[in-house]
Amino acid sequence: MQDGVLSSKEFSRRLLQWHRCAGRKDLPWQRRNSSAYSVWVSEIMLQQTQVATVIPYFKRFMARFPDVLQLADADMDHVLHHWSGLGYYARARNLHRAAQIIRDDHGGLFPQLFEQVLSLPGVGRSTAGAVLSLAFGQRYPILDGNVKRVLTRFFAVTGWPGETSVQQRLWTIADELTPSRNAGLFNQAMMDLGAAVCTRRQPACANCPLSDHCRAHVEGSVADYPETRARKRLPLKAVRMLLLRKREMVLLERRPPTGVWGGLWSFPECGMNADPVEHCATRLGLKVAALHNLPRRRHTFTHFNLDIHPLELEIENSAESVMDGIGRVWYNTAKPDRLGLAAPVARLIDEFRALPKGDCE
DNA sequence: AAGACGGGGTT
DNA sequence: AACCCAGTCTT
Numbered sequence: 072m073q074d075g076v077l078s079s080k081e082f083s084r085r086l087l088q089w090h091r092c093a094g095r096k097d098l099p100w101q102r103r104n105s106s107a108y109s110v111w112v113s114e115i116m117l118q119q120t121q122v123a124t125v126i127p128y129f130k131r132f133m134a135r136f137p138d139v140l141q142l143a144d145a146d147m148d149h150v151l152h153h154w155s156g157l158g159y160y161a162r163a164r165n166l167h168r169a170a171q172i173i174r175d176d177h178g179g180l181f182p183q184l185f186e187q188v189l190s191l192p193g194v195g196r197s198t199a200g201a202v203l204s205l206a207f208g209q210r211y212p213i214l215d216g217n218v219k220r221v222l223t224r225f226f227a228v229t230g231w232p233g234e235t236s237v238q239q240r241l242w243t244i245a246d247e248l249t250p251s252r253n254a255g256l257f258n259q260a261m262m263d264l265g266a267a268v269c270t271r272r273q274p275a276c277a278n279c280p281l282s283d284h285c286r287a288h289v290e291g292s293v294a295d296y297p298e299t300r301a302r303k304r305l306p307l308k309a310v311r312m313l314l315l316r317k318r319e320m321v322l323l324e325r326r327p328p329t330g331v332w333g334g335l336w337s338f339p340e341c342g343m344n345a346d347p348v349e350h351c352a353t354r355l356g357l358k359v360a361a362l363h364n365l366p367r368r369r370h371t372f373t374h375f376n377l378d379i380h381p382l383e384l385e386i387e388n389s390a391e392s393v394m395d396g397i398g399r400v401w402y403n404t405a406k407p408d409r410l411g412l413a414a415p416v417a418r419l420i421d422e423f424r425a426l427p428k429g430d431c432e
Numbered sequence: 433a434a435g436a437c438g439g440g441g442t443t
Numbered sequence: 444a445a446c447c448c449a450g451t452c453t454t
Binding site for chain 1: 438440
């Protein structure tokens with residue numbers, strides 16, 4: 072058997088056997104009566120995000136939006152608030168929109184046809200396969216980071232998995248391996264194996280039920296898979312954030328629906344070369360009484376680095392009106408509204424709240 | 433086919 | 444500081 076090729080049937084038999092003993096079965100979205108809705112929410116949260124990070128968000132989210140109708144009827148701001156800090160906020164907007172589609176087009180019941188699930192915003196091939204297999208036992212493969220790692224190693228697949236040709240090959244392999252019975256368990260087991268055994272660094276091949284037929288393991292090249300993309304140097308951008316203070320209130324603006332922190336609330340910004348006082352007068356109709364710089368902080372994205380230069384500005388007590396109230400709000404740091412805040416904005420507000428209040432400077 | 437999209441953890 | 448993570452959408 073050592074030299075032969077492992078059949079798909081034997082592959083899944085071994086994997087499921089391993090999963091019965093060693094797999095995780097007590098995650099919050101894996102309860103016995105977990106609905107398609109909770110599987111879906113968890114899968115969306117788990118996109119590009121690790122289990123440990125997701126768990127508290129998932130619990131809070133499900134407590135507030137226990138079913139698809141409550142999510143569909145909720146305010147976008149409320150949904151974003153519960154997503155704040157998770158990142159990739161388009162996921163939350165898509166989740167909300169998809170819930171409304173399920174309410175309006177599917178009678179509030181989660182669809183069970185692959186094409187219908189795939190057409191929901193935010194749901195691609197892998198997530199559609201995950202929900203249908205995990206929640207309904209349908210035979211669809213998945214291809215997330217864990218599965219990619221397992222497959223590239225087991226079959227010694229070279230090339231960066233983000234490349235189209237490599238990805239197609241991996242989908243074909245995943246499809247051939249997926250059993251017609253127990254597809255959900257199989258997919259869960261693949262993800263668990265990737266998360267617990269076939270880890271990116273220092274994989275526990277000694278505990279792997281497939282290692283004797285794993286090409287990378289046999290060749291002693293496990294660390295070479297999956298290949299990584301050659302990375303470019305990230306561009307550095309800079310922005311000045313205006314922390315406009317009026318007593319314990321601070322002015323926030325809603326960001327445009329697309330782009331970084333889309334739909335979230337943040338501080339007004341101005342370019343590094345602009346005059347902040349002038350900017351406040353002309354764009355916001357506010358007179359500045361005092362100002363001082365706060366320490367610069369760097370925020371890193373996948374695609375660029377951002378230097379945030381916070382500038383605290385005290386507003387004159389007279390001339391209270393802010394131009395164009397739509398999309399702007401005086402945020403009470405003592406009694407916070409439930410808004411979605413970008414992570415660095417939330418941090419700045421926390422520091423701000425800790426500052427001595429009142430008429431210093 | 434390539435780039436955009438967040439934040440946190442690990443090394 | 445580099446690298447990665449239970450991907451999907453837009454261009």
